[in-house]
Amino acid sequence: MSQVSAISLLRDGIAAAKAGDKALTRRLLREAVYLEPDNEVAWLWLAGVAESPQDALVSLQRVLEINPNNERAREGLKSARLQAGVAEAKAGNKAAARPLLKAVVDQEPTNELAWLWLAGVAESPQGMMSSLQRVLDINPKNERAREGMRSARLQFAIAEAKAGNKATAREHIFLIIEQEPGNELAWQWLAAVAPSNEKALAAWQTVLELNKRPFAITRPKKSPKRIRQRLKPRHENAPSARLPPVRLRRNVELAAASSRLPTWTP
Numbered sequence: 001m002s003q004v005s006a007i008s009l010l011r012d013g014i015a016a017a018k019a020g021d022k023a024l025t026r027r028l029l030r031e032a033v034y035l036e037p038d039n040e041v042a043w044l045w046l047a048g049v050a051e052s053p054q055d056a057l058v059s060l061q062r063v064l065e066i067n068p069n070n071e072r073a074r075e076g077l078k079s080a081r082l083q084a085g086v087a088e089a090k091a092g093n094k095a096a097a098r099p100l101l102k103a104v105v106d107q108e109p110t111n112e113l114a115w116l117w118l119a120g121v122a123e124s125p126q127g128m129m130s131s132l133q134r135v136l137d138i139n140p141k142n143e144r145a146r147e148g149m150r151s152a153r154l155q156f157a158i159a160e161a162k163a164g165n166k167a168t169a170r171e172h173i174f175l176i177i178e179q180e181p182g183n184e185l186a187w188q189w190l191a192a193v194a195p196s197n198e199k200a201l202a203a204w205q206t207v208l209e210l211n212k213r214p215f216a217i218t219r220p221k222k223s224p225k226r227i228r229q230r231l232k233p234r235h236e237n238a239p240s241a242r243l244p245p246v247r248l249r250r251n252v253e254l255a256a257a258s259s260r261l262p263t264w265t266p
Contacts, residue, residue, distance in 0.1 A: 005035055006032045006035040006036035006039060006042070009028045009029070009031050009032035009035070009042075010028075010029065010032045010039065010041060010042050010045075012028050013025050013028035013029040013032060013042070013045060014045060016028060017045060017048065017049055022049040025045070025049045026046065026049050026050075026051070029042050029045055029046040029049070030046065033046065033062075038066050040063055040066045040067050040070065043059050043060075043062045043063045043066070044059070044060075044063050044070070044072065044073060044076075046059045047059035047060045047063065047073075047076060047080070048076075052084075052087070053080050053081075053083035053084035053086075053087050054084050054087070056076070056080040056083070056084075057077070057080045057081060057084050057100075060073045060076050060077045060080055061077070064077065078104060078107060078108060078111075081100050081101075081103050081104050082100075082101070082104050082111070082113065082114055082117075084100050085097045085098075085100035085101035085104065085114070085117060085118075086101075086117050088100065089101075089117055089120055089121050089266075094121040094123075097117070097121045098118070098121050098123075101114050101117050101118040101121065102118065105118060105134075109134075110138055112135055112138045112139050112142065113266075115131050115132075115134040115135045115138070116131075116132075116135050116142070116144060116145060116148075116266045117266050118131045119131035119132045119135065119145070119148055119152070119266070120148075120265050120266045122152075125152045125153070125155040125156035125159060126156060128148065128152040128155075129149060129152045129153060129156065132145045132148050132149045132152060133149070136149070144266060146179075148266070150176055150179060150180055150183070153172050153175060153176050154172075154173075154176055154183070154185065154186055154189075156172055157169045157170075157172035157173045157176070157186075157189060158189055160172070161189055161192060161193050166193040166195075169189065169193045170190065170193050170194075170195075173186050173189055173190045173193070174190075177190065182210060184207055184210045184211070187203050187204075187206045187207045187210065188203070188204075188207055190203040191203035191204050191207070
């Protein structure tokens with residue numbers, strides 16, 4: 001009796017799906033798979049009318065448990081995983097998004113969109129740069145990836161600078177400035193990791209020019225320690241001032257106090 005009922009429910013469910021009534025389709029097909037849990041066709045149709053990518057994923061995985069060779073389910077699973085990963089990323093659930101997107105690129109290494117979103121949920125600047133590099137290997141003209149790479153490189157450079165790895169930080173900051181000469185925060189951090197007072201001063205001068213504020217350079221009357229305290233940046237993302245033996249009028253704490261580390265999302 002249950003076999004006949006499951007077939008009838010499946011037939012009615014497919015008819016409802018073709019008529020565009022997804023809510024009725026879901027109800028009928030859920031009853032069908034309840035009566036016949038191994039009904040491959042019912043699970044496949046249920047995936048097609050799922051309310052969310054996560055629900056589609058569950059149905060498609062069930063199809064493949066029943067029949068690992070179902071090609072339609074395999075193809076649908078790739079799309080559902082990507083959609084589910086993107087949905088989790090947009091909701092801020094990075095830990096849930098990562099394995100879904102990783103599964104997509106494992107199956108499809110040239111999936112540009114999956115690598116882009118994987119960069120957006122990376123656990124570190126290095127992981128972000130690695131994923132974005134894959135995007136650029138696939139499509140060198142991807143502007144979102146280029147923008148994200150600059151953001152990730154800056155985050156990495158700041159982390160290296162805070163860790164005392166000034167040479168590595170400088171190398172990455174130079175790459176950022178080469179591509180984006182007007183990046184004020186990069187110039188600030190370049191001043192912080194400069195190998196000499198002269199180079200630090202030159203970087204601060206560029207910061208001031210970017211702010212378009214008039215300034216004058218004079219020899220300090222106060223001790224370097226007092227000036228450092230005066231120019232100490234208040235924002236956590238701005239570098240501690242590497243102060244050259246000069247005073248920059250109009251408060252060189254200017255941008256350092258107000259800068260924010262840019263965020264990036266796909």
